Amino acid sequence: MNIGEAARRAGLPAKTIRYYEDIGLVAPHRDGNGYRRFGESEVHKLAFLARARSLGFSIDDCRMLLSLYEDRGRASAEVRGLAQRHAKEIDARIARLKEMRATLGELIEACAGDERPDCPILKDLAGG
Amino acid sequence: MNIGEAARRAGLPAKTIRYYEDIGLVAPHRDGNGYRRFGESEVHKLAFLARARSLGFSIDDCRMLLSLYEDRGRASAEVRGLAQRHAKEIDARIARLKEMRATLGELIEACAGDERPDCPILKDLAGG
């Protein structure tokens, strides 16, 4: 199949698929006319990548995950370790965002939000 | 003062300050030797920016916030609106991350993480 159908089936933009080829994540064959030709296994790989990306794994993590996936003899511990490191990073990001959100919430609450110029939000930004 | 001290006092890398000048957020004067010279008000502005950035506001938001800050007659409603939109986006980001985290947590739990190759994480990525 051509890139369009592969894109539809993998749930990825064609542009992204071309990029993935560029950086060596997939390697579709070419037809006589220069079009990329995708088989089931390529589409499967692309869907794998789409799923991994949707879980927030970086492209480098995805590369690792793919190679582990294709290594029949890998230890599941390696995959689990990767996932755990990633989960930790997500936890950290959530924590940072929650802190921001809490501060923002307080400031928003403290601000009247009317036509007057007095504003605790700006006051805080200006250093209290 | 020079950029180094301004950086220390504002809590921003000198490089970032130069970038902020580039994009028109600050406009320090120049000494005879070409060095940027920062006064108290520039440093204050920089600290304002640092604080706003640390709350996750985009540079564009910061630009808006600065101009509101400097507009003695602004309505606090405008600031509050901006902050609320931003808070909503943070909420959305937290929600997305939490979803990822939950899925990751389940997969990690299901994975033995030993020397055997069988791995529910890879199974999930491969489409169940």
Added chain:
DNA sequence: ACTTAGGGTTCCAGTCATGGGAAGGTCAAG
């Protein structure tokens, strides 16, 4: 006088994972 260290300056390139759009080739249908 000379060197060294620690400032400062500009400009260019890279990050991450795409997205946009131009300029052009290919193909099936009407």
Added chain:
DNA sequence: CTTGACCTTCCCATGACTGGAACCCTAAGT
């Protein structure tokens, strides 16, 4: 024979910096 939907490569832009090269300025130590 043309339309329209595909496909190709290539280059530029994003956000908010960060790193590094190549160079200038100034003060202190030898």
